[in-house]
Structures are given as C-alpha cells and as structure tokens.
Amino acid sequence: MLDDTGLKQVYSDLLNARIVISPWLAGIDIQDRFDPGVFEFLNEWAGGCAASLLSDEVRISSFNTIPIPSGFPQKALYETASSTAVSMAHEQTGTLYVGEKLARKAISRIELFIRSQGLGPLLEFYRIINLYESMNALTYYGEIPEREFLLGKWHRPWIDYSLDDELVMGVMEGFYQMSVADSHRFIALTESGLRFFKQIKKVLAESGYFKNRLSQLHVSQFNLYTNYEVIAQEIWPDASHTRSYFLDWVDIQPGMKVLELGCGSGPFTFEGGLAERVGSQGRITAIDPSAGMIKRAISKLQAQDFPWVTFIEARAEDLPFENDSFDAVLGTAFLHFTDRDKALKEMARVTRPGGTVASCHPLRLSFDKPFFREWFAPLLNKASQNDNPKNYLPLAQEVLDSFGQAGISSLITEILPFPALFHNPQKVVQHFIYGVGLFQEEMADLPHRARKELIDDLIHTGEEVCQKYSPGERIMDMPNQLIKGIAP
Amino acid sequence: MDTEPKHISLGDVCFLDENTQELVKDLNPIPLSTIQYRLLHYLALHLKGAVTGDELITYAWGEGAYISRDILYSEINILRKYLESDPKNPEILISLRGLGYMLFPRKK
Numbered sequence: 001m002l003d004d005t006g007l008k009q010v011y012s013d014l015l016n017a018r019i020v021i022s023p024w025l026a027g028i029d030i031q032d033r034f035d036p037g038v039f040e041f042l043n044e045w046a047g048g049c050a051a052s053l054l055s056d057e058v059r060i061s062s063f064n065t066i067p068i069p070s071g072f073p074q075k076a077l078y079e080t081a082s083s084t085a086v087s088m089a090h091e092q093t094g095t096l097y098v099g100e101k102l103a104r105k106a107i108s109r110i111e112l113f114i115r116s117q118g119l120g121p122l123l124e125f126y127r128i129i130n131l132y133e134s135m136n137a138l139t140y141y142g143e144i145p146e147r148e149f150l151l152g153k154w155h156r157p158w159i160d161y162s163l164d165d166e167l168v169m170g171v172m173e174g175f176y177q178m179s180v181a182d183s184h185r186f187i188a189l190t191e192s193g194l195r196f197f198k199q200i201k202k203v204l205a206e207s208g209y210f211k212n213r214l215s216q217l218h219v220s221q222f223n224l225y226t227n228y229e230v231i232a233q234e235i236w237p238d239a240s241h242t243r244s245y246f247l248d249w250v251d252i253q254p255g256m257k258v259l260e261l262g263c264g265s266g267p268f269t270f271e272g273g274l275a276e277r278v279g280s281q282g283r284i285t286a287i288d289p290s291a292g293m294i295k296r297a298i299s300k301l302q303a304q305d306f307p308w309v310t311f312i313e314a315r316a317e318d319l320p321f322e323n324d325s326f327d328a329v330l331g332t333a334f335l336h337f338t339d340r341d342k343a344l345k346e347m348a349r350v351t352r353p354g355g356t357v358a359s360c361h362p363l364r365l366s367f368d369k370p371f372f373r374e375w376f377a378p379l380l381n382k383a384s385q386n387d388n389p390k391n392y393l394p395l396a397q398e399v400l401d402s403f404g405q406a407g408i409s410s411l412i413t414e415i416l417p418f419p420a421l422f423h424n425p426q427k428v429v430q431h432f433i434y435g436v437g438l439f440q441e442e443m444a445d446l447p448h449r450a451r452k453e454l455i456d457d458l459i460h461t462g463e464e465v466c467q468k469y470s471p472g473e474r475i476m477d478m479p480n481q482l483i484k485g486i487a488p
Numbered sequence: 489m490d491t492e493p494k495h496i497s498l499g500d501v502c503f504l505d506e507n508t509q510e511l512v513k514d515l516n517p518i519p520l521s522t523i524q525y526r527l528l529h530y531l532a533l534h535l536k537g538a539v540t541g542d543e544l545i546t547y548a549w550g551e552g553a554y555i556s557r558d559i560l561y562s563e564i565n566i567l568r569k570y571l572e573s574d575p576k577n578p579e580i581l582i583s584l585r586g587l588g589y590m591l592f593p594r595k596k
Binding site for chain 2: 035036037040096147150151159160161162
C-alpha cells in the first residue's frame with residue numbers, strides 16, 4: 001500500500017499522463033450516463049481490464065489484507081475513463097459530450113499509465129479520493145442516514161450505484177460506525193476514521209489535488225451555465241464600454257500586427273471593435289486555451305467579413321509564436337486566469353522591441369457595501385475563518401510588479417471601475433457563483449447537498465436584500481485595471 | 489370483473505395492456521415484471537414528456553426504496569430490448585442528459 005509520499009507521486013504521475021479522476025464529472029447534475037453505446041463500450045473495457053489485470057501481486061501490493069469487493073476495480077476504471085473523457089471533451093469542444101472516439105482516447109491514456117505504473121496505484125488513489133468525499137461529508141454532518149449515504153444523496157449524487165461495498169469495507173476497517181435512532185440507521189466516522197480522514201486530507205492538499213479538484217468542479221458547473229454572455233450583459237452592462245475604452249487607451253492603430261490573448265468567443269475582437277480598428281492592412285491573431293470558445297469565435301467570424309483575423313487554440317503561458325512577431329500583444333479579462341509571471345514573460349517575448357504589451361482585467365474586490373455583506377454573509381464569514389482569506393483576483397500593484405519583472409517598461413496604469421447591478425437574485429447568484437467563480441474555494445469543501453442548500457439560501461437572502469435596499473444601493477463597483485508598457 | 493380492455497397506446501401497433509400488464513407489440517404479447525410494467529406505465533402516462541430517474545424510481549419501487557440508478561438503468565435496458573429495433577441506438581425510449589427519460593410513440 002502506498003505511503004503519503006507514494007500517493008503524492010502517483011498523483012503527479014496521473015497528472016502527467018493527463019488522467020482525470022474526478023468521478024463527479026461523469027454525472028453531477030446530469031442524471032444520466034453517456035449514450036448507451038459509449039457507456040457499454042467503456043464499462044465492458046473497464047470490466048475486462050479489471051478482470052485481466054487484478055493479479056495476486058496487485059492485490060497484495062496495493063491492498064495487503066483488505067478484501068476487495070468484486071465490483072470495485074471495474075467502477076474505478078469506468079469512472080476514471082469517463083471523467084478523463086469528459087474533461088477532454090471540455091478542453092477540446094467546450095461541451096461535456098463524449099462520443100466513442102473520445103472514449104477510446106481516454107482509454108488509451110489509462111492503458112499507457114497502467115503499462116508503466118501498474119493497476120494498483122490507480123486503484124489506490126481512486127479509493128482515497130472517494131473516501132475523502134464520503135468522510136468529508138460525514139465530518140460535516142456528523143452522521144448521515146443509511147439510505148442517503150448508500151445512494152450518495154447528500155455527498156456523491158453523481159454515483160449511480162449503491163455504496164454498500166464502501167460501507168461494509170469502512171465498518172470492517174474501523175473507519176465507519178452505524179447507530180440506530182428514531183427507527184433509522186445512521187453512519188458516522190469513528191475516531192480512527194477521523195484520524196484517517198485528516199491524514200488523507202493533508203496528503204491530498206500537499207499533492208495539489210484540491211487545486212485541481214476546484215477547477216474540475218468549476219468545469220461541471222460552468223458547462224451547465226449556458227447563457228453566460230447574456231446574463232453578464234445584464235449584470236455589468238458597462239463592461240463592453242470598458243473594452244472599447246481600452247482599445248483607444250492602448251492606441252491600437254490600423255495596419256498593426258496584433259496578438260489578442262484569452263479572446264473567448266470574441267467579445268473584444270468583434271463587439272469591442274479590435275478587428276475593425278486594425279483593418280484589412282493589419283493582422284490579428286486571437287488565442288484562447290478553450291477549444292470550445294475558439295469554435296464559437298470562428299462561427300462568429302464566418303458570419304462577418306474580417307479575413308485578417310485568425311483564431312488559434314493556445315495558452316498565454318506557452319505562446320506558439322516566434323520572438324518579436326507582433327506590434328501589440330494584449331487582451332481583456334484574461335490575465336487573472338493565467339500564471340501571470342509566465343504569461344507576461346511570453347507576451348514580452350513575442351512583442352517586437354518597442355511594441356506594446358497591455359491588459360485590462362478585474363482587480364481584487366472589496367466586499368464593504370452593506371447590501372453585499374448582508375447578502376453573502378455566510379460566505380464572507382467562511383472566508384474570514386480561513387487563516388488566509390482566498391481571493392484569486394490580483395491587486396493593482398501586484399500586476400505592475402509582474403509587468404516590471406517581465407522587462408516591460410514605461411508602464412502606465414489606470415483604474416476604471418464599472419458597476420455591477422445586483423437586481424435579480426437568481427441571475428446574480430448564477431453569475432457570480434457559477435460564472436465568475438467567486439467564493440469557490442470557500443464552497444469547495446462543502447458536501448454537495450450543503451453547497452446546493454447554500455446557493456438556494458443565497459438566492460432567498462438575495463430576494464430579502466432586494467426588498468430592503470433600493471436599486472441605487474445595490475450597485476457595486478467592480479475595480480478594473482488598464483495597464484500598458486513597452487516591450488524590451 | 490372488469491373485462492373491458494384498457495389499452496395505453498404506444499404508437500403504431502404497440503400498446504400497454506393494463507389488465508394483463510403486458511406490452512403488446514405487432515399483436516405479440518410480451519410479459520413484463522411488475523417493475524417493468526410500472527416503469528413503462530409511468531413513461532406512457534407522460535408520453536413525449538421528460539421524466540426524471542428519481543420520479544421513475546419512486547413510482548416503480550415506492551418512496552424511500554434503497555434503489556440506485558444502475559438498477560433503474562438495467563430495467564430501462566430490458567425495456568429497450570422489447571421496444572426498440574436497435575436497442576443500442578434507441579429511438580423510442582430516449583435518455584436526455586440532465587433531464588432523464590422520454591418515451592416517444594413507436595413509428596412503423
């Protein structure tokens with residue numbers, strides 16, 4: 001069995017093999033498996049693979065004297081393959097749709113991993129992350145009724161099988177205990193279960209697992225949020241003016257060779273006026289790491305006549321261009337999603353000496369408006385309980401420093417806030433929680449049911465807040481930084 | 489005794505016989521288990537409408553049953569074998585990701 005160091009190593013190997021073990025991706029809020037053909041294909045592969053590879057050697061080295069329920073390895077392989085496939089679908093198409101081609105690709109990643117590392121480590125890691133989900137919920141709730149536990153109703157709604165194997169194993173290993181009250185049976189953690197939970201939580205934190213878990217949770221949420229742009233327009237109607245202002249401020253001239261980063265579906269390229277400004281004598285290359293966004297941008301492009309615009313799927317931290325390729329390299333609302341120092345170094349590299357590097361991005365919010373404090377109180381309280389309240393948005397000075405460190409000089413910056421309107425509770429909560437991802441770290445360790453209840457409560461509280469405060473009081477300025485400089 | 493035939497139409501030459509609890513397709517009666525009958529009955533009552541997996545489980549097995557969705561899926565698959573000409577590419581009993589299931593009338 002793997003020790004703490006071994007588990008961390010396996011996680012890093014799984015990441016390198018680009019295998020995603022995020023069982024909720026296979027089913028959260030989706031209520032169904034893949035198309036029957038794809039499901040059967042994956043499930044039969046998982047069964048066959050488990051049957052042929054679960055040798056005595058694997059049983060002993062990975063499970064020692066712990067019994068292995070017969071369905072466990074197949075479920076582990078099925079869920080690993082399906083969450084890897086869903087994550088690939090998200091990266092490549094921006095949807096969660098998995099067909100047989102993607103299913104085959106996911107399988108080959110896993111087979112490659114098993115050939116070099118064996119089946120055991122994958123099964124062990126899968127077991128640990130599922131125990132984390134169950135034990136986290138048991139710690140949060142104290143106890144869970146047997147039926148809700150077995151069907152995963154409160155903590156693992158994505159499963160479509162019963163957790164009876166896990167319960168039997170957990171009781172046998174001394175992690176879970178059962179009790180009877182009010183003519184129901186309940187599951188709780190034992191002392192030893194709690195110790196084990198704390199230990200795996202520490203190992204998973206140190207391995208970087210939670211950081212990825214966060215973005216994988218966001219994948220499933222964001223994909224269910226289909227009307228982002230429409231709602232964003234309603235909540236911050238002035239955001240589009242900010243883009244046009246930025247275009248003038250950076251002083252983009254017709255005929256320039258421009259690289260746009262994090263272009264999304266093209267709100268700056270098209271609606272923001274970049275394509276028109278640069279014109280037919282110039283050239284725009286627009287990139288985004290999401291293939292789905294690039295696809296949407298290309299379909300917008302096909303409806304318009306801008307032959308000087310090209311869309312490419314690429315990451316800001318690793319630009320596929322020669323040194324000194326562009327007159328200006330810029331983007332809106334992308335820098336806070338990147339590894340900032342790496343991205344700026346790359347941006348400076350591909351800009352010709354004397355060319356412009358610029359960004360327009362949101363800054364760290366201050367939550368000091370009374371209506372906001374009241375509305376989001378549970379999350380603000382949770383944030384203040386953390387040793388280090390988390391906020392992924394940067395401060396203006398931090399961005400200035402990063403530009404300087406990348407060798408970009410003659411820096412000019414301006415703060416241009418635009419208002420966010422908190423008028424429709426349902427849309428506000430959807431936009432800030434699912435779309436923007438505000439407070440996602442504070443919510444990540446809540447079991448699924450608690451997270452859902454919290455969101456329902458936020459909408460409910462929002463309705464009260466909207467009654468209590470006038471529309472004028474329910475406006476919050478979103479600080480936005482414009483920054484530009486000269487490439488070395 | 490009520491001998492009046494009670495049929496719920498499932499499209500062309502296909503119906504659910506409420507008296508015998510059989511699926512009758514091209515005049516051939518196909519016997520159903522109680523669970524299969526209840527599932528198909530619920531779907532037939534909501535023909536061309538989406539029903540969730542949880543609704544189906546509650547209707548077929550009863551409130552509070554310890555039934556996971558994989559058990560529902562295997563019953564749905566059996567129903568597909570009875571209803572569909574190609575059960576792997578269903579056209580009558582469709583899965584709707586995010587919504588559940590929908591039953592469409594058979595077309596011959």
